[in-house]
């Protein structure tokens with residue numbers, strides 16, 4: 001732990017100040033999108049330029065915190081502006097396809113929150129629009145950009161785990177508050193896209209292309225109470241193209257037990273070592289070669305960056321991290337992930353899960369890739 005923090009502090013001290021041109025971001029949808037608008041105060045390579053929401057009250061709230069920005073209730077007006085390089089989309093799941101196509105057609109690069117899309121039709125449309133426009137897109141898979149998951153990934157890439165043999169990921173969260181503020185969650189999407197997109201992306205990130213899924217779904221009492229159309233409890237087995245296996249789990253009507261189980265956990269079993277990253281806690285746990293267990297817990301050290309002091313559980317830090325990461329890739333032409341093709345592939349895995357849970361049979365992912373235009 002100490003060694004890692006010393007190294008981080010050294011990096012901070014020796015970092016060269018950024019002297020390039022910052023990418024300017026216009027945010028669409030100012031509920032969760034407000035987190036980005038505020039979080040952009042900690043980025044280096046990009047900055048907030050504008051905010052757009054149909055609801056004037058959302059704009060008033062954002063203006064109180066960031067009065068200097070341009071605001072509008074009309075998306076078209078934000079897209080017309082020459083001083084915006086990247087449009088960041090935080091509208092309801094079922095609108096992402098349309099909003100991405102419009103941004104590409106206006107010549108903007110795009111950050112789109114998860115899930116990238118929630119229908120095969122939209123997957124095809126955004127791929128075609130990206131090819132026509134040549135513009136780039138990053139899927140805002142926030143969990144990948146949280147400190148504990150970044151440390152876990154760095155150790156994995158450095159070979160600490162040996163070869164990865166099993167992935168176990170979950171995202172569980174009681175969602176009555178979400179149905180109250182966003183009734184579209186019950187009828188216009190599915191918890192596979194809305195919630196399970198986190199563990200499914202993590203599995204895809206580590207295991208590469210997924211060949212087949214087998215899923216079970218059921219509906220909680222809470223889901224039934226809010227008129228949920230699909231399932232809100234899922235258990236999924238996944239098999240990667242190279243034969244490795246994983247499990248993803250989601251429950252969106254449970255009574256949580258924060259003291260023993262974090263909302264999101266990623267458990268990796270390698271031939272040499274095992275590790276687990278957690279969210280909302282910022283713990284990164286792992287074994288050493290001799291079997292000793294280590295827990296890195298930088299929550300209080302990094303709390304000011306990831307959360308706005310008291311709010312443990314928001315996304316300020318992750319959203320800032322992925323915006324800077326994408327801005328750097330756009331400026332330097334470097335590779336980045338997950339881009340649009342990986343995002344559509346992960347959508348296909350989620351769609352396969354939806355079909356598998358509905359039909360109660362295993363579903364192959366490859367035919368779906370062709371259906372989506374990959």
Ligand SMILES: NC(=O)c1ccc[n+]([C@@H]2O[C@H](COP(=O)([O-])OP(=O)(O)OC[C@H]3O[C@@H](n4cnc5c(N)ncnc54)[C@H](O)[C@@H]3O)[C@@H](O)[C@H]2O)c1
Nearest residue numbers: 029030031032052053054055090091092093113114142182
């Ligand atoms: N971890 C994460 O990255 C994370 C967390 C929460 C939500 N999300 C995603 O963010 C998206 C938004 O979720 P939310 O909780 O903010 O939903 P929400 O229903 O609270 O807010 C959506 C906002 O979009 C606005 N909007 C809708 N259509 C618009 C249009 N045409 N033009 C301008 N504004 C429009 C609405 O007025 C509303 O303010 C969803 O796709 C959700 O899955 C991601």
